Amino acid sequence: MKKLFLIALTILATTSLPLWLLAQQVSFIPQWRPQAQFAGYYVAYKKGFYKKYGIDVKILTGGPEAPSSEYLAKGKADFATMWLSTAIQMRAHGVKLINIAQIVQRSALMLVARKDKVKSLQDINGQMVGVWGKCFQIPLKAFFKKYHLKVKLIQMSSINLFLRGGVNITSAMWYNEYHTILMSGVDPDELTTFFFYKYDLNCPEDGIYTLEATFKKHPILCRNFVKASIEGWLYAFSHPEEAVDIILQCMLKAHVPMANKAHQRWMLDRMKDIILPPYGKLLAEDYYRVAHILKEQGLINRIPKFEDFYKETYVQP
Template sequence: MPLLQKKPWKVWWNQSHRALLALVIIGVLVPTQAHSMDSVRLALQWVPQAQFAGYIVAKEKGFYAAEGIDLTLLPGGPDVLASEQLATGNAEFATLFLTTGLQRRTTLPVVNIGQFVQQSALLLIAKTSSGIRAFSDLDGKRVGLWNNEFQIQARALFHQMGLDVTVIPQSSSLDLFLRDGVQAASGMWYNEYHTLLSYGLDTEDLQPLFFSEIGLNFPEDGIYCLEETATHHPELCRKLVKATIRGWQYAFAHTDETLDIILRHMQAAKVPANRPHQRWMLKRMEDIIIADTTTPLGVLREEDFKRVCQVLLETGFLKNAPTFTEFYKGAAR
């Protein structure tokens, strides 16, 4: 009896079926190659606190990882300058005040890739008992200034107003102010001002002098990197800013969860943690980041840039100013 001949289409089906099955098995047994992550470091200007909630939350919630970024946050402090972390290569990115970024650019080619704090929270704080009511009353007085890049705004003001001020180096402590070693101390609205209130002083005991109220409303925290990084890795910069925007949005929408995250990071860094103070700080950060609802998160406004450059040029803190397009490399302009 002759052998049955397999029909050609059955031969094709059997071969194809076996090949398909082999591919499925290979796919199950051999995992697909994971997408590579960009490992970078972001230097913060100060120790972990709600000032940096957007960055900390974005890392904690995996927003940077979702953009393919393995981010390490480097804390700052009284003796750790974020701009120096860029200069020495210890960090690829850093948070800086706009004034710091502009002045630092004279010796280091830094650029802004994302501006977050749109309104200045910097102030000088005096006691009402001192009789100081305005910046002009500081003439002939002792004023505490942080001995780092945060004093540019104050020194520009003293020069602009022709004030004869004795500058006393200020540490992270407010003890010198409390003991009347200085008549005015440096502070941030979201931090030192509320710290003094938590010490038992009343609002009536303090005279805050806001730079934002005398024409020096300078944008503060933004993300900076070397020009080379922005030129050769524009997509990385874009993704870093995008994830940070998402971090701030989440932080403002989920206050209690954000405070839990911040306090956990502060405790891990052995930084004194106080939930009511961090709540105040987070709310003030929202005030100064969402200061203008018409400006998208992460955008540096050209008019702000030009205004700060003009003041720094007039007061001698800059000899030459970069153009806006040279300095700002953000996605939206």
């Protein structure tokens, strides 16, 4: 230990940098494969923003084979992104993770319907609704319950069932599946859309999480990781063409199919619409809205204290 301390002092003397600013190696995993949904992190990495704050980041590839929630809980990653609803469930079930930055402020979840079949809320009643993963179902069920709609949920793995007329309504993310529908040749005027945030069901999605122990041990590291990440997002929004090129490079490197430039540009533009000031701040009203929905659906027995769940790390300059 004494030898390591002397080495650290030597490095400090030769670099004129504080010890906490010396490069720290960390791993980070988004909840899906490379795409513009995570542009800010890849841009921050490629432009050297993490290194500027003394952080050597290894970005892992998320997805079904590598769930970000599982990687964080098991210590396979130091930082992870995930939906707020997922994180609250984990905290309520004993995983001591914390939100250190709520990146998405406005939910991008929506219902998309064929206008010739669905023109209003009440037209949804009695219909089959295509749905994706479990996290999609939480706000969906809350929506149907709030407006007294009885539907049959149909699990989908692609948008094809909707495109072929197998269902008249599907859940979608504004920045992803909705644009895929448009790119398939469907005109926006042929569709009826229901954005959940407009129905008092704003359940913000992506946030940055770490374990409570990591934050207690390395608070400055956590703050710097968030700061560099938000700088990456702001740079991406002000340099969209460069940001999309970076994303396409990362997609190709990760062997992600469908590296479509037009789709990634749409996705980045929509992320700009839902990543809003105050950047990185989790609002208590959003937290408790999501937590109460989870409790009403029997997914958690208790609501963790907001003060235990969220640690503010970023103050906008």
